[in-house]
Amino acid sequence: MPEGHSVHRIAKQFAVNFVGHRVAVSSPQGRFAEDAKRIDGHTMIAAKAVGKQMFLEFDNELWLRIHLGIYGAWDFAGDISIDPTIASANGRMGQTNQQGTVLDEAGENSLHSIGAPRRTRLRMSESEKVEADIDVFPPEPIGQVRVRLLTDTAVADLRGPTACEVLDPAEVDAVIAKLGPxxxxxxxxxxxxxxxxxxxxxxxxxxxxxxxxxxxxxxxxxxxxxxxxxxxxxxxxxxxxxxxxxxxxxxxxxxxxxxxxxxxxxxxxxxxxxxxxxxxxxxxxxxxxxxxxxxxxxxxxxxxxxxxxxxxxxxxxxxxxxxx
Structure with missing residues (x-):
């Protein structure tokens, strides 16, 4: 199951690539179709994580709440760039002075996508993996996509979450109130x-x-x-x-x-x-x-x-x- 650091990084991806943009929301799989209509065509105005849960706010005072659980994952594609606060770390570990990109042997390399936007596919769940660059945008959904968030330049597909629901502000507050610091x-x-x-x-x-x-x-x-x-x-x-x-x-x-x-x-x-x-x-x-x-x-x-x-x-x- 993705731990807190992964969810915060995903929220930062949304902050950079989706916040401030009008978003087309759909459910290729069909299971989220009714809730998708409630936020379809609205502008995303905030993205935040609390622990293992993420909240995306839209300009109609509704929020999309996501809990990835064990099987959930986001696939980003398009002109993807990463949050500048992560990019500025440049591999620094906080307690050391080492710098530089280090490739994970499994192909998981959180630093590989840092820098200028590139038309690529980035998978984010418990770990991160940059996949092949894409030629067509938006790419066709792969697998059972619960919800697709699409702007003019970026797309995010969600598969296998434990929770995926649209909430009003009071409901969001109630969820967060149950969480520890x-x-x-x-x-x-x-x-x-x-x-x-x-x-x-x-x-x-x-x-x-x-x-x-x-x-x-x-x-x-x-x-x-x-x-x-x-x-x-x-x-x-x-x-x-x-x-x-x-x-x-x-x-x-x-x-x-x-x-x-x-x-x-x-x-x-x-x-x-x-x-x-x-x-x-x-x-x-x-x-x-x-x-x-x-x-x-x-x-x-x-x-x-x-x-x-x-x-x-x-x-x-x-x-x-x-x-x-």
């Missing part, structure tokens, strides 16, 4: 205090609380495992028994890692790498993380084998020594 929306002291207060009153395991979107927005399985290891926190400890300083450290580290994810498009969770190690990590997923998907392999710190177990229906990765 998101550092990309608010990383100030009030957001931190809200997170700390929720965690410190819960008897639920901290590993489950970090995945609870009402406690904190945007954290998924990868970031959950990595945040807990970086804090050397036992994932099974009830939230109310986790030291307050550790809870605050988790929040501040989430602010830090989410910023890196939004800037680079990759869930890089290892700090202070030299240039060679940084490039290796950006090129291969298995070299970006401390514990995620490293079950049976030696811990990078102590050498103990990383454990994988089922918790709350999801796989949990942790070091039984460093996180004892």
């Amino acid at each position: 998101d550092p990309q929306v608010d990383d100030g002291p009030e957001a931190e205090e809200a997170f700390v207060a929720k965690v410190r009153k819960k008897p639920t395991a901290i590993a489950l609380l970090l995945m609870d979107q009402s406690v904190v927005s945007g954290i998924g399985n990868v970031y959950r495992a990595e945040l807990l290891f970086r804090a050397r926190q036992n994932p099974h400890t009830p939230g109310k028994l986790v030291a307050e300083d550790t809870v605050r450290e988790l929040w501040r580290d989430w602010v830090h890692l989410l910023k890196i994810g939004v800037e680079t498009g990759q869930m890089m969770t290892m700090d202070d790498l030299d240039e060679e190690s940084y490039r290796k990590a950006m090129a291969k997923r298995e070299d970006r993380h401390w514990v995620y998907k490293r079950e049976g392999l030696p811990c990078r710190v102590c050498g103990t084998h990383i454990v994988m177990e089922e918790l709350g229906g999801r796989k949990l990765y942790w070091c039984p020594k460093d996180q004892a």
